[in-house]
Amino acid sequence: MTPELVEPRRSSRGPGHRALLASAFVPGFDNALYQWQQGERRLSQAPSERRPRLQGIVDGLVAELRKRLGGRFTADELAEFYERGTSWCLQLAMDAAPEDPWAWDSAVVIDAAFARYLREATDYAGGRLIPAE
16 A cells, blocks of 8 residues: 655744655554554553553653653654654663663553653644644
8 A cells, every 4th residue: 555645744843844744654653653552551551560660761751752852743743753763762761770671661661651742742632633724
């Protein structure tokens, strides 16, 4: 299946800034969203004695995402950022819990962090993308 070509939307990064946003190719965004939601599920199902440590790492990753992406961002920009790589997230998790390798599970902490940060996107609410006007 070939993604339909669409005209790129204006980014929230300011006038004149145009970017081809990830949801123009819905399968990529949908895949990222699915992974993020699974991360949240895994975090909620983690053993109760491990959850505080995992939650602390997720909190740290969300804070770092806020620094790296800045203020306003779209769900597409977050998905694009995720697709560029998350090795820096793994390093932060390892630094935060060097004695707990189970806390470095990217399918838990990284994906849950992106899922939580997605809620702050300017075009995402109620568990779905807000259609462009």
